[in-house]
Amino acid sequence: MNYRVVNKNNVKYIEFASEAWKLSSEQDVVDCISICMEKDIYTIIFPSKVLSEDFFNLKTRLAGMALQKFINYHVKVAVIIEDEEQYNDRFKEMIMEANKGNNFRTFKNIQEAEIWISKL
Secondary structure (H helix, E strand, O other): OOEEEEEEOOEEEEEEOOOOOOEOOHHHHHHHHHHHHHHOOOEEEEEHHHEOHHHHOHHHOHHHHHHHHHHHOOOEEEEEOOOHHHOOHHHHHHHHHHOOOOOEEEEOOHHHHHHHHHOO
């Protein structure tokens, strides 16, 4: 699992950026939360390339489980999705619903995500 701690304008977050690793299981979610706890940073940015296909397939329940665990542990998550059109309608519906809350958001680029994080 490859990640980096980013400190931009006194706002810290953890960015998972490895193309070799993909978030694909409940254990991966728990590992991400553990890293947050170790670093005392409760904000994550995931580029969509680090999320497995199972994350985008709601039938697997991975996305729902991940969102619930992040909420339970008070971890705010931003996902960078440049092209939402490539995902199915059910996933887009989930994104629209999740974006209404303050725990999980999707953005078209990292700059938008950093603005959201800076306002948390």
